[in-house]
Amino acid sequence: MxxxxLSVQLYAVRDELTHDLDGTLSRLxxxxxxxxxxxxxxxxxPALADSLAQNGMRARTGHASLLSAGLGFDDPALAAGQAGPPSQDAVFAAARRLGVxxxxxxFVSPDRWLSEDDVLDTAARLNDAAKRAADHGLRVxxxxxxxxxxxxxxxxxxxxxxxxQLHDDVVLEVDLYWAATGRQDVVALLGRLGDKVRALHLKDGVVGDDPFQPGAARxxxxxxDQRPAGQGDLPLLDYLAAAPSTEFGVIEFDYYAGGNIFDGIQASVEYFQAAGLR
Structure with missing residues (x-):
């Protein structure tokens, strides 16, 4: 396979990160x-780069809004009452500083996926962002x-x-839990996407109703119901095998009701380490 x-999305420990950056990274x-x-x-x-270096860690991938006016329900910029996300140039400069x-x-708003014209426009915008990112030595x-x-x-x-529609230098990070929530045959989907898939969100849980259906509540x-790897509905190792070009396998929880978030991450780390991921 x-x-x-093996990586972890820091959003999973967002509260802990805010209160104790160095301690959180040290535990990971x-x-x-x-x-x-x-x-x-x-x-x-700058602070994150320094703390990562102190803990012998890297952030080779990073999430930042490139296409949308806001990230949605959990957008930190909107929550702070700001006008919106930083410019692409600001994002790319910070990414270089961090080593991304x-x-x-x-996240691109659900209404942008209901019309083919909007979908094609979103792809064109990401391709344009890729050209600007390349000037900074980055991919998107x-x-x-x-x-x-x-x-x-x-x-x-x-x-x-x-x-x-994406150019060859634009990659996909497939969130396996959300693809399953979208009622996809995930193995078949990964096969069709091929080597565009360079990262996976290795997220397990019980697949419930799709909260992003039109008309659904916020x-x-x-x-x-997200759970440590191996404790939910998703055959994550089968998904990994179906995406052989994957460079980063990223553990994430949007929300963890199982107790201490570090315990949930630890259980997932042990599951994937036993399968040979490091």
Whole structure:
């Protein structure tokens, strides 16, 4: 099976990170993790870079809004009453400071996936962002939820229409839990996407109703039943085997109701380490 670098999305420990940056990273490093995926990193890139270095860690991927006016229900900029996310140039400059190699847009509004014209426009915008990122020595990508699978055009989901338009230097980070929530055959999806898939969100849990269906109530993360790897519905190792070009396998919890979040991450780390990921 493929053996990508094992990482963790720092959003999973967002509260802990705010209160104790160094202590949080130290606990993750003690689990054997050497890679993390950053989020909301523009303003804190210097402090985060210093703390990562002190703990022998890297952030080679990072989430930042490149395409949308806001990230949605959990957008830190909107929550702070700011006008919106930083400019692309600010994002790319901070990414270089942090050592990020791939900047990944984590969320494009559900209404942008219901019309083929909007889907094609979103792909064009990401391709344009990739050109600007290349000037900084960076790649860009996109991370899905489930809204990308609601609509279909000419027999293909909006997500796959989008993916087909992306330039070769633009990557996909497939969130396995959200693809399953979108009622996808995930192994078949990964096979069709091929080597565009360079990162996976290795997220397990019980797959429930799709909260991003049109007309659904605003998504409440606390209703999600996400669990440590190997303790939910998803055959994560089968998914890894179906995406052999994956460079980064990223553990993440949108919300963890199982107790201490570090325990949930530790259980996932041990599961993947036993399968050969490091």
């Amino acid at each position: 493929t053996s990508p670098a 490093a003690a689990m054997g993790l050497r890679d993390v995926e950053a989020f909301d990193f523009v303003d804190r890139a 190699e791939i900047v990944i847009d984590p 990508g996109y991370h899905n939820h489930s809204q990308e699978f609601v609509a279909s055009f000419r027999g293909a989901s909006a997500y796959e229409v989008f993916a087909d 998504m409440d993360p606390t209703t999600l």
